[in-house]
Amino acid sequence: MLRELTHLPIVIDPSHATGMARLVKPMALAAVAAGADGIMIEVHNDPANALCDGAQSLTPAQFSDVADKVRKIREVITA
Secondary structure (H helix, E strand, O other): OHHHHOOOOOEEOHHHHHOOHHHHHHHHHHHHHOOOOEEOOOEOOOHHHOOOOHHHOEOHHHHHHHHHHHHHHHHHHOO
């Protein structure tokens, strides 16, 4: 729907949208599959001890996994 309403890039923030780290990956992948131009994801070395946004932050290893899967989805939808 946004593509019909604007010419601007569509960037999704699954970290803040869900507030839960366990939901960030599926929401990020869904956003990319739906055609989002970009995603913003909170990353922290130690989410449990982060001063803010820890509950929605991924570890660097988790982020790497999401980024790999995002690249694979992009390859499929842009082929």
